[in-house]
Amino acid sequence: MTYSPTYKPFGETAMLIVWPAQMNESILKEVVDFNRKIEQQKIPDIVETIPSIHSITVIFDPQSISFDELTILMKELHKGNALEGSIRPNCLWKIPVCYDEQFGLDLREVSNHTGLSIPEIIEMHIEVIYQVYSIGFLPGFLYLGGLDRQLHMDRKSNPRPKILKGAVGIGGEQTGIYPSDSPGGWQIIGNTPVQLFDVNKEVPCFAEPGDKIQFTRCSLSEYLAIVELIKLDSYALEKEVIRD
């Protein structure tokens, strides 16, 4: 590891481990690797960890460990050997998106704003491989980095009261997928039939920070076919293991 994170108290039950405030893949890799290392240790004093773009928040039990003791423990762990044993490799997930007008409510507005044609917008959106930096905002909402500059567009000044589950949108410099019905201000360009969050699974999200996402274009009929397959629990999302 090349960076030395700092260890800050965050209330009585949490420690914030923080790296330089940058959103880039090298810092994310340190966050993800260190978080997996902490998880792998299964330290009983640690309740859970919340990794994000440049930080890990460690929730601990103050009755069993003090902040200072935890700091020593974390520093030792950080210095220690690289990850060992079987860890989940990072994956590239291919997520089908239907950009049909039925779903792409704001495609025209994005086209007017960017000066790009609708086919150009879709092409730019599926071309990029996006980095998963964090999960938050809603259960299963992925913070994705890598949206083409030409597609950056402000959120709507009047958010919609309801955006459909699976909606794919653009909000500022980000693109993302609504994992559930929600009010929201993003510019909606398509919809995925894939479930980003499933409470019935022990691991409710298939993606993790450190993974990558690519959108693939599907037609309305393919979309409907995938919906049916998901209902039958016989749809497997396409993925590739990423080798470092």
Add this chain to the structure above:
Amino acid sequence: MIRILKKGLHTSIQDLGRIGYRKYGVPTSGAMDMQSAKLSNYILGNKEKDAVMEVTLQGPGIEFLTATRIAICGADLSPSLNGTPTPLNKSILVQKGDLLDFGVRKTGIRSYLAIAGGFQTDIILGSRSFYEGITKSAVCDDGDEIAFHSSFGVGKFQHRLHHPQPINLGLIDLDVHKGPEFEMLNEAQKVLLFNTSFSLGINNRMAYQLQELLMNELPSILSSAVLPGSVQLTPAGKMIILMRDCQTTGGYPRILQLSENAINVLAQKMKNEKVSFELV
């Protein structure tokens, strides 16, 4: 079983919260005032993590379909059993067919109803705490029937070393720690923060807003974890104290972090009540 005859303003089942799923963006939820919830379980000899009913401002009407024991802690919302006022912080025997009602709010806003063995709603991702999109419903509804663990088979009363005390409903000073972005504030802002009596604004299980603004030019931060008790400062100067159902990450500077006790204290307050921050 109990039956909800009248749902009340916001009645839900809560426990100590959903642990281990924040990394997937799932809020912890759990009883807003953990101290009162724990006390209600303690009085019945229940486990600390048993699910209780959180009753907010206007309580529900409840019919007991089996005899059992209950305890009510936290806010005094004038509970009554078959029309007779019933005390707080006590184990109460109820018979089949008894009716529990709540009346005028006297102190606090959230009451906790514990029942022998705890309520047995579905465990989703390790917790029974209601949360929209995670559990089947976010609130109890008219006609709902909710199971509990036993009728009389009350657990042995175990005296614990750190048994919970009734919450201090009169407290207005909230104990706080410096938040991760506290040092982004200038001296004048810090002085204001600790010398202002703030009025509580809009609030719910996700957050309490403060009515007074703290003008600032703080930039937003890279999205990072927020916790129940985190005080966020928006560019418009609004301060938002996050509560149990809050999002897991946020991009506003986290200027303060409430103590665990202060979160419970705040959970008993309503709009327009005053609070101030005290650094510990």
